[in-house]
Structure formats: structure tokens, C-alpha cells
Amino acid sequence: MPSDPPAARPIDEAEVRSIARLAHLDLPDDEIQRLTTDLASILAYVRQLEELDVSGVAPTSSVLLERLPLRPDAPHESLPHELALREAPRVSEDGFEVPAFVDEG
Amino acid sequence: MSENASLLDRSMADLAGLVARGEVKAELVASLLLDRIAARNAALGAYLTVQRDETLAAARAIDEKRARGETLGPLAGVPIAIKDALATRDVPTTAASRILTRDGADPAHGFRPPYDATVVARVRNADALLVGKTNMDEFAMGSSNENSAFFPAKNPWDLTRTPGGSSGGSAVAVAAGLAHGALGSDTGGSIRQPAALTGTVGVKPTYGRVSRFGLFAFASSLDQVGPFASDVRGAARILRVIAGRDPHDATSLAAPVDDYEAACGRDVKGLRVGVPEEYFAKGLDPEVEASVRAALRGIEGLGCELRPVRLPHTRYAVATYYIIATAEASSNLARYDGVRYGLRAKDAPDLGALYARTRAQGFGREVKRRIMLGTYVLCAGYYDAYYLRAQRVRTLIRRDFEEAFKEVDVIATPVSPTTAFRLGERTEDPLAMYLADIYTLPASLAGVPALSVPCAPTAPRDGTPSLPVGLHLVAPPLEESRLFALAHAWEQISPARGLRPSLGDGGSAR
Secondary structure, eight states: OOOSOGGGSOOOHHHHHHHHHHTTOOOOHHHHHHHHHHHHHHHHHHGGGGGSOOTTOOOOSOOOSSOOOOOOOOOOOOOOHHHHHTTOSOEETTEEOOOOOSOOO | OOHHHHHHTSOHHHHHHHHHTTSSOHHHHHHHHHHHHHHHHHHHOOEEEEOHHHHHHHHHHHHHHHHTTOOOOTTTTOEEEEETTBOBTTBOBOTTOGGGBSSSSOGGGBBOOSSOOHHHHHHHHTTOEEEEEEOOSGGGOOSSSTTOSSOOOOBTTBTTBOOOSSSHHHHHHHHTTSOSEEEEEESSSTTHHHHHHHTOEEEEOOTTSBOOTTBOOSOTTTOEEEEEESSHHHHHHHHHHHBSOBTTBTTSOOSOOOOHHHHTTOOOTTOEEEEEGGGGSTTOOHHHHHHHHHHHHHHHHTTOEEEEEOOTTGGGHHHHHHHHHHHHHHHHGGGOSSSSSSOOOTTOSSHHHHHHHHHHHHSOHHHHHHHHHHHHHTSTTTTIIIIIHHHHHHHHHHHHHHHHHHHOSEEEEESSSSSOOBTTSSTTOHHHHHGGGTTTHHHHHHTOOEEEEEEOOOOOBTTBOOOOEEEEEEOSTTOHHHHHHHHHHHHHHOTTTTOOOBOSSSOBOO
């Protein structure tokens, strides 16, 4: 990704295509064009956050009031095999079936 | 109205009492309600699927349990609608998305979870009747229910208008008398805004108060499950059933659960109620403002003290929210890939194509837009400028509330800047839609509890019927009881009390 300050350069179609690849979305040209327009206007709006001086302000990643408890590290029953596969669109030899992804050539 | 039909019009507490004492059979309640749903749901679009046989069987089991002499739970025979973002064991659950259906078309062919969400199990164990799964914006992304992949839900006060969203179907079910209560989820206002727009009570509890195990995740630092009901007491009763620590959700709080229903009826004299000027600024519809201001005078009349407070970072909440929520969504929704459940693109040559085609076919426009925005703001090079900056602004918004709650016990504001808008009015402009949530987002970002309770509806004019308006009450963390006490006190004197939409089928909703 380019390191220009975000306000300096508006988002373009090539960048939207590369984001779509990262997001695993196979989008046709008309959707890429529409998203470029939409994202440009949303990003222009959210840049209002640049008005604020946030130096020295700690980021909030969670508003949880308590520390996350740990569960005991004990074995427990897992989902039965048959049930785990029940909703799969395709199964093969007791597993999820996917297209080959290792190049064996 | 026949005696049987009026049975459905009893309050939640009355109905549960009748069933618990054996004066009314749960099976009768179930069959009457299922008939009403069959008559009204096509026009309203509240339910995506209705579990007729399962509901009747569950009702008979409740009646048998009572016949054996067992004590029934607090929701005995009470019909509760479940947002379709909550897992229901063996019952289709789609989050109103094509990607969670096998055929990309029919919610009845949706993903069947192997377990119940904890909140679903808890209302079931309280002897509620789980009548159906409600319509919503796809993956809870939207403020009008128009992003449902299947059909929009419609506002029972005016069928040309939206009920709000994303928990629109849950709100409509309660407003139109198709359930006594409902479960929804609220990430940025998705319970409170539809409650306001449909004249129902809706509660977003403190972040972590209610388990999210089995809730399809949208934005994990914000998502919270909460109740809808037609009165404050009903919402309090449901919240008490669903709240509390759950070993399946590490983010659920261990703090003790109050008796929220006992707070209903508590004296509110002397309560300090903060009124933030930032929520009454430009963009607020004058009729909504008049109604909310009248409610504030009513609250003052109850002996509460109104005090001005400042929440200076309110105007940054929409931008902050749309960065944080989309970033988290882009990560949470990575799991929908066509392998383990739901839709799968045909004839993909390799794994990458299978993912990308399935997701392109399965997700709707708004979901794709948010995944794209979220992926963008998390990119190396932009992360600091967008995501990290938004997290810092979130701290400022949180501090606004901490400061304000040093001066007041509760904060009161409008829920939505307008009444229910027309279907189609904002679908082409994502930013206009996002601004609908401007008053509900800050409490979500701060993690504090908030509730919507009806105040005076607008007056009918120019062919526009009377439309509901909501009063938004916000409290410090874990002070839900304070919200219920004030909302209940207001409800007793509210001009909206007892008002129900007329449904044009010879009956009113209640």
C-alpha cells in the first residue's frame, strides 16, 4: 500500500480492485466503479477525525469492565463429526470438499 | 374482539401469570398467535421463517410440565421472536443473507446451527414460545431493514415506511402484536432505533452484560444482545432472563444481575437527568424535538432534576463508528467462504476463486461496501490514519460519558433524528443512512447501557399518519435498573401509553 497521507490522494479503481482481492470478493467492473465512488465519499466524510488532536490519547480497543477469565484447560466433548459436516455444501471422504489448492505439477 | 383474540392483547406479565397458574393453556396462546402471524406477516415482513410445528410442540410440553406440578419459568407461554442473527438449534438461521442459504434464495433453506445461542437457550428454559426468526438488515448492517436479502420489513404504523433496523423484524413483530417480546442485537443502534420508529421499548444493555455466544458476529467490540417488548416491564423481564455470565462467552460479565422488574415502579424523585445540547442541534426534526422536550418536562414533573451536560465529541461518533465497525466486520465475515456451510459458488477452478465468487454472490451491496471499507482502513499504510485514530477518538467519546456521569445519573436524548422514513428514500445514499444512527452510536462506542421508550407520537397531517417517537435514556455501566426505573415512571404518564398501530385487518395490534 502506498504511504502517502490518506487525505492527499483520493481512492481510485486500481486500489479498489486490490482491496477487493484482499477481501476475497470477485467483483465485476460496474461494482468496482460504484464502490470507488461510495468509498471515496465515505472516506472523505470520516477524515473529519483529522480535525482532532489525539496525540497522547490512548486507543480504546475494548470497553470491557472485567478482565477476561480463562477457562480450565480441561478436555471436553467437541461437535460430533457428522453434525459438523451436516451443513457443508460438499463433503468428501468425511471431510469438507474444496478445489485443489496445492500445485502438484 | 373475541375473548381469545384479546388474550393475545394481555401484557407479557399477565400472560405469563395466566399460563403459570394454569388458567390458560400455552397451546392456546401458540395457536392463536400462529394464526395471527399467518394473517399479518405477508404484509409486514416481520418474520423470515415461522416455526409452527415446533412452537405447538413446545407449547404442549410447557402445558405438560405444569400438569406434572412443575413451576413454570418467568416467560411461561410468552411468544418471543428471535432475530435471525441468533443461532437456533436445527432451525434455519440466515442473518438475512443469501450466503447462509444453500440455494441463495430461500430463508427456509438456511443454515441450521447445531446449537442454540445462549440467550435463545435461556428464553427457552424460561418456558417462552419461540415462534419464529425475524427479518433484519443483512448481518445487522443497516438502519432500515431494507438490506435484508429476502424482503423488507414494513412499519405497522405506515406500510410505506421502514421500521428502522437492523433489528427491524423484531421491532415489527412486537409493534404489530405478532410476539409479546423479541430478541435483537445492537451494534450501533440496531435495537433502539427500530424500537423508537415502531413505538416499542428496546434495550441495549451494558457491553458484556448479555452473552453473545451464538450471535453472528458483526463488530465484536460493540455487539450486544437485548430485548424488545411492548412495555418497560416486559423488556425488564426478558433482560433478567438473558443477562449474566456465560462460560461460552469470555466477554460476558460476571457482575450480579439485578432484578430489573423490581426497578419498575421505583420512585425516581431527585434523579439527576442530563440533557446534552449536542443532541438537539441541526438535523433534528422539529416534531421529534418537540416530542422529546415534552417528555423531558414530563420527567421533570416526576421530580427529576434536569441538568445541561456536554458530550463534545458526539459529532465524531458516526465517522469513528464506521471505521471501527467495518474493520471488525471485515475480519468477522472472513469465515463465510463457501466451504463449511451455506452458499457455494459453482465450478470454481481453485480455492481462491471459490472464496471470491461465493462471497461476491452471497453478500449484498451494503455488506460488500462495509467489508471493503473495513479492509481498506486496516491496510498497512492506512491503519494509523484511520483505524488507530478512530480508536483514540473512541477514548474521547467514552470520556465524554464518564465526565457527564459525574454530574448526572441518566442522560436523556432523542433516539433518531427523524420519525420512520419512507422505504427507498435513503437506499442510494449510504452516508445519509449512516447519519440515522447519530444519537445511538456514542453509547455503543462507550459500551454504556441505553434504552428507547415511546414518547408522544407526531400528529397526523397531509396524509401522513401519526408516527412514533422514542426517548433515549443512557446510564453508566451496569446501571440498567436506573434506566428501567425512569422509563417505567415515564411510561405511566406518557401520551404514547396504550397506543397501537391499526392494521387494517379489523384489529389493532393490541
